[in-house]
Amino acid sequence: HAADAYVLKFATLAPQGSTWMKAFDAWGKELATRSQGRLTVKFYPGGISGDEPDMLRKIRFNQLQGAALSGHGIGEIFPPARILETPFLFRDHAEIDAVRAKIQPVIDSGFRNNQYELLAWMEVGNIHFFSTKPLGDMKELARRRIWQWQGDRFIEAFLNANGWSPVALPITEVYTGLSTGLVDTVVSTPLASIALQWAGKTPYMSSQPMATGIGAVVVSNRFYAGLPADLQALLKNTGASLSQKLIADTRRDDLKSLGVLAKSTQPMAGFHMIDLAEQTALSRKAVSTLEAKGYLLAELDRRVETALTQHRSGKN
Amino acid sequence: MTILLFVVLALLGMPLFIVLGAAALTASRDAQLDPALLIVEFARLAASPNLVAIPLFVLAGATLGQGGAPQRLVRFFNALLGWMPSGIAWVAVATCMVFTAFSGASGVTILALGGLLYPMLKNEHYPEKFALGLITSGGSMGLLLPPSLAVLLYGVVAQVNIGELFVAGLLPTLILFAMVGAYALLRGARGAHRHRFQWHELAAAARAGWADLLLPVGVIGGLAAGWLTVAELAACTALYALVLETLVHRTISVNALVWVAYEAATLVGSLFIILGLSLGLTNLLIDAQVPMHLLEWVQAQVTSPLEFLMWMNLALLAVGCMMDIFSAIVIVTPLLLPLALHFGIHPVHLGIVILANLEIGYLTPPVGINLYLASQRFKQPVLAVFRATLPFLGILLVWLLLLTYIPALSLWRSGGG
Amino acid sequence: MGVLRACRWLEKALTRVELGAALLAFAAMLALSVADIIGRNLFHVTLPGGDLILRQMVLWVALPGAALAVAAQRHLHLDPANLAARPRWRKWTAPPFNLAAAFVCVLLTHAAWAYWQGELQYQAAEAIWLTWLGLILPVAFGLLALHFLLRAVLANQVEAA
Numbered sequence: 007h008a009a010d011a012y013v014l015k016f017a018t019l020a021p022q023g024s025t026w027m028k029a030f031d032a033w034g035k036e037l038a039t040r041s042q043g044r045l046t047v048k049f050y051p052g053g054i055s056g057d058e059p060d061m062l063r064k065i066r067f068n069q070l071q072g073a074a075l076s077g078h079g080i081g082e083i084f085p086p087a088r089i090l091e092t093p094f095l096f097r098d099h100a101e102i103d104a105v106r107a108k109i110q111p112v113i114d115s116g117f118r119n120n121q122y123e124l125l126a127w128m129e130v131g132n133i134h135f136f137s138t139k140p141l142g143d144m145k146e147l148a149r150r151r152i153w154q155w156q157g158d159r160f161i162e163a164f165l166n167a168n169g170w171s172p173v174a175l176p177i178t179e180v181y182t183g184l185s186t187g188l189v190d191t192v193v194s195t196p197l198a199s200i201a202l203q204w205a206g207k208t209p210y211m212s213s214q215p216m217a218t219g220i221g222a223v224v225v226s227n228r229f230y231a232g233l234p235a236d237l238q239a240l241l242k243n244t245g246a247s248l249s250q251k252l253i254a255d256t257r258r259d260d261l262k263s264l265g266v267l268a269k270s271t272q273p274m275a276g277f278h279m280i281d282l283a284e285q286t287a288l289s290r291k292a293v294s295t296l297e298a299k300g301y302l303l304a305e306l307d308r309r310v311e312t313a314l315t316q317h318r319s320g321k322n
Numbered sequence: 323m324t325i326l327l328f329v330v331l332a333l334l335g336m337p338l339f340i341v342l343g344a345a346a347l348t349a350s351r352d353a354q355l356d357p358a359l360l361i362v363e364f365a366r367l368a369a370s371p372n373l374v375a376i377p378l379f380v381l382a383g384a385t386l387g388q389g390g391a392p393q394r395l396v397r398f399f400n401a402l403l404g405w406m407p408s409g410i411a412w413v414a415v416a417t418c419m420v421f422t423a424f425s426g427a428s429g430v431t432i433l434a435l436g437g438l439l440y441p442m443l444k445n446e447h448y449p450e451k452f453a454l455g456l457i458t459s460g461g462s463m464g465l466l467l468p469p470s471l472a473v474l475l476y477g478v479v480a481q482v483n484i485g486e487l488f489v490a491g492l493l494p495t496l497i498l499f500a501m502v503g504a505y506a507l508l509r510g511a512r513g514a515h516r517h518r519f520q521w522h523e524l525a526a527a528a529r530a531g532w533a534d535l536l537l538p539v540g541v542i543g544g545l546a547a548g549w550l551t552v553a554e555l556a557a558c559t560a561l562y563a564l565v566l567e568t569l570v571h572r573t574i575s576v577n578a579l580v581w582v583a584y585e586a587a588t589l590v591g592s593l594f595i596i597l598g599l600s601l602g603l604t605n606l607l608i609d610a611q612v613p614m615h616l617l618e619w620v621q622a623q624v625t626s627p628l629e630f631l632m633w634m635n636l637a638l639l640a641v642g643c644m645m646d647i648f649s650a651i652v653i654v655t656p657l658l659l660p661l662a663l664h665f666g667i668h669p670v671h672l673g674i675v676i677l678a679n680l681e682i683g684y685l686t687p688p689v690g691i692n693l694y695l696a697s698q699r700f701k702q703p704v705l706a707v708f709r710a711t712l713p714f715l716g717i718l719l720v721w722l723l724l725l726t727y728i729p730a731l732s733l734w735r736s737g738g739g
Numbered sequence: 740m741g742v743l744r745a746c747r748w749l750e751k752a753l754t755r756v757e758l759g760a761a762l763l764a765f766a767a768m769l770a771l772s773v774a775d776i777i778g779r780n781l782f783h784v785t786l787p788g789g790d791l792i793l794r795q796m797v798l799w800v801a802l803p804g805a806a807l808a809v810a811a812q813r814h815l816h817l818d819p820a821n822l823a824a825r826p827r828w829r830k831w832t833a834p835p836f837n838l839a840a841a842f843v844c845v846l847l848t849h850a851a852w853a854y855w856q857g858e859l860q861y862q863a864a865e866a867i868w869l870t871w872l873g874l875i876l877p878v879a880f881g882l883l884a885l886h887f888l889l890r891a892v893l894a895n896q897v898e899a900a
């Protein structure tokens with residue numbers, strides 16, 4: 007029945023063959039099987055549909071209906087969720103899981119109120135610095151050409167708080183930028199660095215992670231609302247297990263990639279001298295700047311803080 | 323049916339960007355997509371830092387053109403190569419190559435240099451047909467030299483290091499130069515008399531033209547050494563050209579600068595509007611998953627890299643007949659890159675082959691811009707121009723085969739493949 | 740006769756404004772590039788948003804340039820049969836061809852306007868200036884349409900003059 011067949015055109019930066027694309031492919035097959043062919047997914051992987059802001063534009067004009075986004079894309083939908091990416095806020099994944107469980111309903115409704123249905127929460131891995139040059143001490147970062155995802159106000163606030171002057175580029179230009187010297191330092195995850203082939207250009211890596219990058223699998227409200235109830239339920243159900251799988255796979259493969267890179271790269275020595283107390287204070291400063299601009303929600307940030315304190319005192 | 327209509331309109335002289343725009347609008351409607359998506363893609367012209375280099379290099383080229391660089395180049399190469407057997411032919415090829423690189427390979431070479439070189443060749447008793455063919459085809463040779471816009475564009479689209487591309491293009495350009503020169507020696511003017519080589523004339527010509535000649539050298543040096551990014555280098559080049567012509571040579575007055583900017587802006591405008599709309603068309607191809615299906619299909623049909631290269635050459639020659647070089651690069655590269663990677667072809671080698679192919683496209687009807695420009699410039703029927711370029715087309719094809727099947731010609735610096 | 744003169748005046752005025760825009764954009768590109776090279780390498784500071792403005796300037800050179808190219812009839816085109824050399828062919832085809840081109844440009848203007856409205860709605864308040872720079876897209880496509888309309892009226896007139 008042609009009238010009863012739905013096609014979800016879905017874009018992601020994750021290249022074919024990556025951890026994420028493998029999970030998405032399996033998800034697409036599951037959707038097709040369980041809906042008996044009524045709901046099929048057409049994938050546009052590897053950034054073929056452009057940068058994340060481009061994907062969101064294409065969703066707006068209904069060329070695409072869904073996408074897998076990282077923090078930058080999430081920031082264009084429901085920025086307050088990015089509090090989970092604050093540098094040096096969490097100590098380990100268990101803390102993240104505990105806190106996110108508490109605020110998940112807020113995130114869900116935040117997406118819904120901004121014209122997206124959140125199907126699966128995901129992660130992109132632990133965030134490190136990668137560079138084409140060694141780093142003697144932290145002060146040298148002021149002279150580095152640090153890539154900043156164009157339009158990413160979250161990372162911009164943190165770079166500004168540190169007094170670094172970034173180079174704003176779409177993610178699709180980073181590989182070329184690293185080759186031509188337009189940027190020499192990127193903030194990324196081991197898994198993404200390998201998947202996007204940046205790792206081959208950056209022989210230096212900071213050994214300590216700063217934060218864990220967030221991600222989300224979304225479809226537009228318009229598409230979701232147009233589906234019959236059983237297909238909506240199917241998307242939601244498969245989304246929940248997709249989320250679990252994506253998070254588990256990403257954590258596993260990111261650790262594996264870190265191991266690979268630890269062998270093939272030199273450490274950025276400057277980061278060994280990092281002052282955690284100072285960095286935490288800088289993060290707090292950046293967070294309050296973002297709260298003042300209405301990018302982050304002070305109320306949600308307090309809830310995150312409370313949940314984290316509770317978790318740490320073992321009372322969750 | 324509609325495609326046929328668009329082809330006819332293009333052949334009747336409708337501006338190409340209008341034909342592209344109409345095609346993109348129609349295709350959007352057929353795919354039930356919002357035409358605003360075409361502009362989403364168009365706006366991405368402002369997203370690529372390397373693309374910034376193109377207007378600035380065009381500005382530099384227009385400044386040099388207005389400031390008498392063509393005359394200085396002709397004089398220099400004449401003093402340097404004019405003594406050789408069939409010297410003026412060597413001079414013509416060398417000048418055309420360097421100027422094509424300056425002027426962005428948009429066919430401007432024929433307009434700018436035709437008036438200088440054509441009479442020179444005829445004065446030296448070269449056959450008219452030979453002169454016509456040499457200048458028409460010379461208008462596309464040099465496409466691989468820095469700072470050629472076509473190379474920049476390929477680098478941007480394929481995300482390949484532009485400095486590496488320019489280095490890779492040096493040897494192929496030199497080979498083409500030798501091949502065309504050798505042909506001139508055999509077929510050009512056996513009776514043409516040779517000039518005496520004069521040191522003082524070479525010194526004088528070099529004194530007048532060294533600053534112009536420094537430009538391509540500086541660009542490739544700067545890129546290969548990695549001191550500056552492409553866009554920064556373009557800005558420096560434009561400033562250098564402006565200072566050179568207004569303050570050193572004093573060939574351009576302040577009023578003439580407005581004219582230079584006008585020339586540069588119209589050229590950039592006529593190229594970028596085609597580019598922007600090509601991006602829109604490419605997005606429609608991606609939406610229909612054409613690249614993915616093509617990859618699957620080719621993987622099933624083609625087994626060896628050699629076989630792939632052969633089919634690619636044939637396909638690109640067909641593309642070169644139908645499309646202008648700038649939209650061809652934008653549309654074809656994303657389709658071919660994954661295929662080439664699958665067959666283990668180096669992206670730099672792929673770039674040289676694509677560009678060499680499209681260089682030939684300048685001379686193949688129905689969409690062969692150089693044929694029309696030469697026909698306008700020299701008041702000759704297009705068919706006569708085409709016939710005159712046929713021997714050169716043959717040379718270019720042999721050259722293309724060499725580049726395609728001997729990757730080392732492009733990759734000797736990039737470390738094999 | 741008054742209409743024709745008005746058309747001629749309008750074409751000339753538009754050309755001047757477009758050339759002015761392109762000139763300023765070129766100057767801005769050069770200034771921003773130099774400021775960035777010097778600032779970044781010598782003082783380790785950059786103009787906030789400088790690289791974004793620089794890239795927007797590409798559109799500000801190219802789009803007015805495209806409009807100028809219509810007035811000067813310098814857009815890339817093919818004409819294998821060299822029809823343009825025949826006055827009678829030009830006389831009869833100039834109005835319909837230019838009108839058709841204007842129509843295509845009107846559709847593109849409409850698309851550009853829809854795009855720009857979306858940007859205005861979804862761009863963050865902090866970066867809204869970027870959206871205003873992007874206004875060149877619908878404006879320039881509109882100008883292209885207008886230029887083709889003027890060409891449709893003037894093509895044969897200028898020939899006669």
Ligand code: NA
Nearest residue numbers: 178370478479
């Ligand atoms: Na790109």
Ligand code: NA
Nearest residue numbers: 642643683689
């Ligand atoms: Na052709």
